[in-house]
């Protein structure tokens with residue numbers, strides 16, 4: 001079986017010096033491709049150099065993470081411009097996050113819109129990080145419907161109704177990760193209802209570790225645990241989940 005981890009952070013300092021072991025364990029677990037979500041200028045150079053050493057296995061995204069939008073956000077956007085000629089599979093992770101307060105909410109919305117426009121101009125999908133800002137997020141994607149957006153909602157935690165609403169403003173998939181293995185009735189319900197051809201597997205490593213490794217560092221090698229839980233919820237086989245989610249990722253990200 002072949003899996004794709006559509007959202008991970010091998011360039012995170014949690015894996016410093018252990019990247020090769022991380023990749024080896026993932027490949028042994030059948031996770032043949034791993035998409036690297038970009039955060040900000042602190043990690044970007046490291047991410048691209050890792051990707052260069054693993055062609056066909058690691059694939060980069062480019063984007064400014066909403067949690068990194070602060071007083072210097074315009075410099076960060078300018079810095080992104082430097083990398084825009086690189087082949088990337090998505091603009092991400094981008095979006096809105098008001099969890100730690102809304103001090104830079106206006107700036108987050110502005111940075112998000114700029115990057116949605118880039119994605120449209122470059123004909124790339126987007127990888128969305130959304131936390132505690134659903135209303136503003138929906139207002140922006142509605143307003144940007146004309147851009148023909150497509151992408152995935154990373155670590156989706158919304159409702160089935162929000163998923164349906166989203167489809168009116170673009171072509172959206174849901175990224176399902178370790179949270180699906182927690183006792184989380186609302187996500188289980190979403191996974192049961194949303195068709196398998198709308199789901200993608202992801203870890204968000206080093207975060208959101210699935211059961212039974214919860215409480216330790218996450219990694220792409222745990223993707224089969226997430227696939228197994230989805231298979232259980234949907235009453236289908238692991239093979240079916242692996243095949244369909246891999247195909248979904250290949251189609252969306254062109255890999």
Ligand code: NI
Nearest residue numbers: 007037093204
């Ligand atoms: Ni992430």
